[in-house]
Amino acid sequence: MTHYGSSLLGCGVIDERHFDMEDYEGAVARWCPGCGDHSILTAMQRLLAEEQLKPENTVFVSGIGCSSRFPHYMKTYGFHGLHGRALPVATGIKLERPELDVFTVMGDGDCCSIGAGHWIHAIRYNVDMVALLLDNNMYGLTKGQTSPTTPLSFPSNTQPKGSYLRALNPLTATLGVTNASFVAQTVEWIPSHLYQTLKAAYHHKGFAFVRILQRCPIYTESIYDEAVKTPDVIELLIHDDGVWVKDLEKIYEHTLYHDPIDLNAARALAEPTDRVRIGVFYRNEALPRYEDIRRLPAHTAEERVKALNEELDRYGV
Amino acid sequence: MTHYGSSLLGCGVIDERHFDMEDYEGAVARWCPGCGDHSILTAMQRLLAEEQLKPENTVFVSGIGCSSRFPHYMKTYGFHGLHGRALPVATGIKLERPELDVFTVMGDGDCCSIGAGHWIHAIRYNVDMVALLLDNNMYGLTKGQTSPTTPLSFPSNTQPKGSYLRALNPLTATLGVTNASFVAQTVEWIPSHLYQTLKAAYHHKGFAFVRILQRCPIYTESIYDEAVKTPDVIELLIHDDGVWVKDLEKIYEHTLYHDPIDLNAARALAEPTDRVRIGVFYRNEALPRYEDIRRLPAHTAEERVKALNEELDRYGV
Amino acid sequence: VATKTRTSRKKSTRKGDKSKLEIISVPETTVEIVSDSGEGAQKCGQIFGSTCAKMGNGAWTVEIIPAEIQPPPRTKTGGSGNRVRFGTEVISNWGDATNLVVAFNEQVLLGRIELDALADDAIVLLENVWKTHPDESIQQEWKEGLEKIRAAGNYRIVEVPMEEECLKIVEDTRRGKNMFALGLLAWICERDLDLIKAQIAHQFRKKSQEIYERNVSLLNAGVAWAENNLDFRISVPTVKSDVPMVVMNGNEAIGMGAIASGMELCSMYPITPATSASHYLGEVYDRFGGVVHQAEDEIAAVGVAIGASYAGKVAFTITSGPGLSLKQEFLGLAVMLEVPLVVVDVQRGGPSTGLPTKVEQSDLLAALFGQHGDAPHVVIAPATIEECFHVMVTARRIAEAFRTVVIVLTDANLATGVQPYPRPQLDSRWQQAPINLTPIPADKPPYDWDPRTGLSERRVPGQPGGEHTVTGLAHDEWSKVAYDPDSHQLGCQMRSRKIAVLGSTLRRPEIHGDESGELLVVGWGSTKSAIDEAVDRARAEGHSVSSTHLTFLSPLEPGLKEIFSRFERVMTIEINYSDRRDDPYITPENRRRSQLAVLLRSHTLVDIDCWSRVPGQPLRPCNILKAIKSRLAVGVGV
Amino acid sequence: VATKTRTSRKKSTRKGDKSKLEIISVPETTVEIVSDSGEGAQKCGQIFGSTCAKMGNGAWTVEIIPAEIQPPPRTKTGGSGNRVRFGTEVISNWGDATNLVVAFNEQVLLGRIELDALADDAIVLLENVWKTHPDESIQQEWKEGLEKIRAAGNYRIVEVPMEEECLKIVEDTRRGKNMFALGLLAWICERDLDLIKAQIAHQFRKKSQEIYERNVSLLNAGVAWAENNLDFRISVPTVKSDVPMVVMNGNEAIGMGAIASGMELCSMYPITPATSASHYLGEVYDRFGGVVHQAEDEIAAVGVAIGASYAGKVAFTITSGPGLSLKQEFLGLAVMLEVPLVVVDVQRGGPSTGLPTKVEQSDLLAALFGQHGDAPHVVIAPATIEECFHVMVTARRIAEAFRTVVIVLTDANLATGVQPYPRPQLDSRWQQAPINLTPIPADKPPYDWDPRTGLSERRVPGQPGGEHTVTGLAHDEWSKVAYDPDSHQLGCQMRSRKIAVLGSTLRRPEIHGDESGELLVVGWGSTKSAIDEAVDRARAEGHSVSSTHLTFLSPLEPGLKEIFSRFERVMTIEINYSDRRDDPYITPENRRRSQLAVLLRSHTLVDIDCWSRVPGQPLRPCNILKAIKSRLAVGVGV
Ligand SMILES: Cc1ncc(C[n+]2csc(CCOP(=O)(O)OP(=O)(O)O)c2C)c(N)n1
Ligand SMILES: Cc1ncc(C[n+]2csc(CCOP(=O)(O)OP(=O)(O)O)c2C)c(N)n1
Ligand code: SF4
Ligand code: SF4
Ligand SMILES: [Mg+2]
């Protein structure tokens, strides 16, 4: 993301603080043992340390869900809001304070079900933020209901005989929306790839949407089992403009060189296959960012009063 | 759509009524002179007459907007509901009464802005209905505000300096959603193509989404001007499984033979060009329909009581 | 309906001799111009209205809006135009009835008559091209229409060959009649032609000089025709006010007030009748560093506003009933997080989509109680267009100082009504302070509630050492999720307490009329002026009645019970639904009462009666007067 | 807190001689089992609870839920399990305090003690593996923990080597201790082991026989250990009820009630604590031709239900507070269209996301007034699990007969509480009639309102000749958009009238206790049994207090004012927020009162006081008793 970090705070003075990963640790994470959210939290703390982001200028925004507890576990500013409504809040924050680094953390129900309308429009606005979809294919916090990304005929408490619909594909859905500028997929159980993807998303200028396949040992353990155990299932999308983790090809032999500027290819690659493709599907920094389009020079109270008096003149009798 | 029409009503007796277009005319349409909605209404009345749909077994569902006044002007059952919420209501109707023919009429604000979440999910459910997007690129009823489909920098009352974002493309958005089964585009000023497209949508088994480019002489007159005046701008997608209006090629010379089963091609074709492509982009009847998946045999009151008594036995002390 | 004009005209010497010009001199009069939509009556009415204001009259202009998007020509429901009530003194409501009307056809006039818009002795100027219209059926309609009109009241009807006269100047009279009509009215009401021309020039500033001139000659033609053919003029003395005045509608006032308060973001989704405020801001806001964000829906609109408020500066969202319903969940969140937020609800007819363009006051209880759970917050209702301006400054201040949600309830009557009022003397201290990024000491909790007041200091991202996560879950002073009984009880208590503290700073409402008596009428919002006017008339007739008007609905202003106790009867007058006392099945026990009455009965335990209607129109002083008298007629406690 | 057991034990002869077994014979007792989550205390508690029910005891089982998704082991807030209160008579609430508790570690026990869950003389069975735990710090925690525990009350503490004993049978004691504990409780409380084994068999029906047997041997081990080491048993006589009984929780009752009412569609979006009702229906509904539709959000959920209702059969949606807020707009539409609809709100702690798993009664005003505009509808609140079943039949009937929205307010206490109640005698007439497709005469309007009652005949698609478009805009009897004053006034009147008509069919509420006296306590919803119990105790102590409980909140039941007038004081007791009389800044005038109190004060003008708390727990009879006494202590009208 763009860096205004110190502009407001440091006012010229060099900020000599150094931050370690621990400096970003908030409350003790209360996810289940083996929950994929833990490793995402770690990767994020590593990223912030690597980028030396100022805790006070970083905001994590979330909805409601297991995944949405994320901000509580970071030692930054956080907004744990309403189920499905993280993106409008994050958009408002960036509109008022473009200099802040904003990360939005959502679950699959949060983002793709109740939040779907905001999701589509956040992609359009292309506000400069990182938007993470922690996708465990299930409603976790409410104890196991079918989500839009639940695989066909996978059982849940609301659909005990198995999900009635094919899973929604968050990648093709995102890629179908005009102004999509960054679309990536990664998995929480390959830390190096997860980290590099978060990093790429962070450095992207615009709305960086990352779908993270996330294990939920409680409700969807079996779903990612194979993908976790057999490297053969994974296919790496590699490119200099995307994510290219050195040496990862040694473990995951299926690789595909894909230029993320190619939208049609991205859409085709995003279609479901028996492989799990991870990497950056699409990336285009040429697209305008809403908060830039709307940015205005600051006005002092006096300037406003002066201008408003001129305005009132127009209405004088 | 599938026809249970007489099954409930006629109970074996042959229904000898014949319906002319006039039989489908409700209140006098109160759209502005030159409003594209008029010709859509006419095409629809023609379709119902051609298909001899029973007025009592046909339901038009809409949201709120100029376009959503549509049901009032039809002499069928109608549900003029809430802004953005037509699709859930229509889904409920089909769940309870699959034998009814349901048509959903939405505006571009209605469907693509406030209704976006329902739109995405209605595509997923693939309920067997016709869903029309009457797209005048503007909020009409509320007197001219930018809609998601308003072209970049086209002015409106809320964005007088011009729309800030590129227009959302309803076709690529729809095609990005898993289970999309019918996606077409037509224009209201070519009645024969409009009619054939409605007809194809009606006969499609599943959620038939049709974007109709609709003129609004009051707020967006200029937008479709060129497309209306110069046939050269139009490009016909033709195919036996799509829409193929005899002799139309004589006027509109740009034609493209496109097999609507090819999803990748459909997505590529749906991308904006300086041509206006009309026809069926995608069509796939192999996909399951939600109301079919969920349909259950009817139960009598007595059967229910009996089964519930058995159930209560399980809870007996 | 009886009117001042009538009485005063009686006084003026009437010879019945055409050569002698009758001057109807009155303290106030009400003028209407009504046409098919598209014939420009509204433009004419607006210019006439602001001319009155600019000349120093008190004036109130309201729109006459057709029901349909595109009504058919020559229909009763299709009428479009304006009503302008103006007088020597301040005028703050649309009054009882029209004394002078210019109608472009007899059908739209009939529509107005059926809505009981005209005074019984109104003067009617009626385009008569229809009389001789080629289309037989139209001639027939005219004949029958005129009979109906004559039967309806003792109108003084003057047929005007508007078409004929205008054709002398333009071909398409649909684009000209309105200026001719303006000329008629200008002459009759002795309006300043230079002021009118100046406004025509402004109206057509983007058009060619030629168009301007054509309109002026149409205006002059109207003046000339009136001069040559009419034997009366209406004279409403003007007194130039000594303070500078501005003239605008309530939504423009809301917009300017938002600017004056220093709010930088209006996050909205279009909905009538709120939208025009964002149209206004869309035009000018960026000159003040302000942004109008049109969100994808009302939920996103309030979410964006909350995000911006959380991030530093109080933002606002503006909507109407259906949008309020959609925002309820987010309002509860803002209350819980103690993020300041201003919400404007420009009320319209309900329930559901209801009457989108019409006035109603039926969102009061939803604004007060619509959020699930216990979510104390502030609700304020401006009563005049001037208050629409100032309420935004107050609302932003309260939202910030008390870290809470402030809902501002206006309505379609204020939103579209145009009135001159004293020009606000702007103060840069009304503007909210720049974002404060001073570091936070480690031992200071994000909710450092003062246990007595429940108040705490606002904190925004960027303040070093202040890192914390706000949450809609029950939480303690450190904003940590806390489900224990004490934490939740304390949080609820602190959020409620600060509203009581705000209440303790309020003044008791003023009484219009005697401090005690037989009947007290209580109102809120846009009905103030109509109620006060009715009360004045009742008092003039010797009745013992007073009125009071509430600006704060939550917290309520102090002293209400004591005030009510000084009157034998208390009743609210509102534009929302209540069962009538004599309706079948309705008992004093199960009667559905109007919304303020429900609130005040609970608050004061006084047996507060109500008179309320949902006509989709502002209330008329004369009808309020009737209600007052009939209430005085029945015994106490009935 | 004082308890029955204590008193009665005093009576039982105590020798202090180990060989002599003490029988603590009591009319009722309360048992808790609490462990770290994942150790299966809940399964143990459920089996124990339903065993009590099956043996013919009155019993009430509530869950003890940890705050966090995955609480760390051995923490005070991490306790998970059940409380079972059972007795000879009917038991309908969780009571005051626990008399016997089995705790898997000292920390979760401390958590319960801090929540004041234990009776002062409670018997505590405590796993003591921690005492000698390799980890020093844990040994330390144990030492300090036990000191705290001893300091907290006069508990009779028995250390149990659960780990040691279970290891004789299984390696992983996390999967076994709960059955051992069940054995302990079974022996102490003289429970029927065959009934217990049958339920273990049912619990593990999908698992192997071996697993079943392992659990049974753990059970037996627990029984044996108790027999050999304990010198007391608790005896609660059972009387087999003469009517057949069923045992379930409130959400299961809601689900079965929906089936009994003939509703075929539950359109929902998951939200705690409502979801388990749809889990239940998800399992069984299709056997009744019913569908659980999980929509994309709450708005779509209610929209789908309305669509289905409109198309033929009344459908329902189920949610909790946040979902209610989101549904408000659609509820207003259903009222306006007069489409029947049933909405269940299983209330939880608010505002906002609040306390998702905890009980509260704070959605009352939002349910009554949350829709913008005037939208009269029905609100009902069941008070017991039995009523949860029957209310669904009533709600569906009213929704259909009155063509309106019926909101059913339950809460987390009813949703998760498990209790035996008389088995419903099903009646096929409870089922809604098949869709009626008879043709409609041309002259019959879609809203053929009876002008006296506002009632009209329902019409569904498929009825020839009945074609029309329903609209949320103001409309006339033909469902044609109508903005004229009379049409809108009439529509509002008809929609209000029919609710009054429903009210006229209701019975006045019954009084628990004397028909008049010093104090009347008014409640609604799940607090009934706790209030009545407290009132009984107060009366036993000679106080003049009665209680009454409201099932209908809109329309209100008749005769309330008259009933209230027979008591010197009236107060509501609710689980929602109210300012305390003695809070700073709080005056009788500005005091925020609990929600039913607000409603009843307005309705009856009686000075109704309130005592309400938001502990995130059901109220305890003992606390209600305190409140009653303190209210009686202060003078009238204070
Ligand atoms: C408006 C609203 N609806 C429903 C809920 C209940 N709820 C909380 S989290 C959640 C879904 C959780 O699933 P997901 O978004 O996938 O996140 P996860 O827990 O799997 O990380 C739901 C339905 C709520 N809190 N608010
Ligand atoms: C909940 C809600 N929000 C907003 C509105 C106001 N409103 C009515 S129609 C409309 C949009 C109309 O535009 P569109 O959907 O494109 O339909 P069109 O009028 O152009 O045919 C809006 C915002 C409303 N009625 N309800
Ligand atoms: S339930 Fe699943 S998603 Fe939630 S914390 Fe546990 S493992 Fe993670
Ligand atoms: S405003 Fe536009 S869309 Fe609406 S009726 Fe008129 S022409 Fe049609
Ligand atoms: Mg999930």
Ligand SMILES: [Mg+2]
């Ligand atoms: Mg539109």
